[in-house]
Every structure is written in C-alpha cells, then in structure tokens.
Amino acid sequence: MSNINKKVKILTSKSLATFCAKLSSEKIAANICVIDLEEIPTAPADFFVICSSDSQNQSRAISELILRETKSVGVKKPRVEGEEVGE
Numbered sequence: 001m002s003n004i005n006k007k008v009k010i011l012t013s014k015s016l017a018t019f020c021a022k023l024s025s026e027k028i029a030a031n032i033c034v035i036d037l038e039e040i041p042t043a044p045a046d047f048f049v050i051c052s053s054d055s056q057n058q059s060r061a062i063s064e065l066i067l068r069e070t071k072s073v074g075v076k077k078p079r080v081e082g083e084e085v086g087e
Helices: 013-026 056-072
Strands: 030-036 047-052
Touching: 013 030, 013 047, 013 056
Parallel strands: none
Antiparallel strands: 030 047
C-alpha cells in the first residue's frame, strides 16, 4: 500500500488528479503533468494526468499502482489508457 493514500479523501476530480500525480511520482515517473480540461465542454474528462518513464515495465508499474490505490480509496471505475502496451 502506498504511503500517500493513508489520509486521502477523493472529493473532486482535481483531488483525484493530484492523487494520481503523486502516485506517479512515487514510482519515479518523469515529466508529470496534470492538465485541467474543466473549461472545455466536449472534453472526455475534467483532468488528464500524463507522465513518462524509462521503460514499459516502469510504465506498467505506475499504471498498476494508480489503479490499485484509486480503487482502495473508493474510486469505483478508474480509467487507464495505454496499459496493454505500457505506453
């Protein structure tokens, strides 16, 4: 279990995005960027969290951590893109 989620309350999409960014950092992700899309009416989400890593294995580890930890704090249907190929 991550040290980050011990006191986490996911109340807003912004707090969820921040939580995911912090989890990414915990797995040594690089170039972590949280993009606010709330003002775009046709956006598929309120926020995107994008990061990079040095390998497909590291990308998968980041993705798996985010998925596991978001579920553990009550996010019912976390969405992950690019997981199958580690992108």
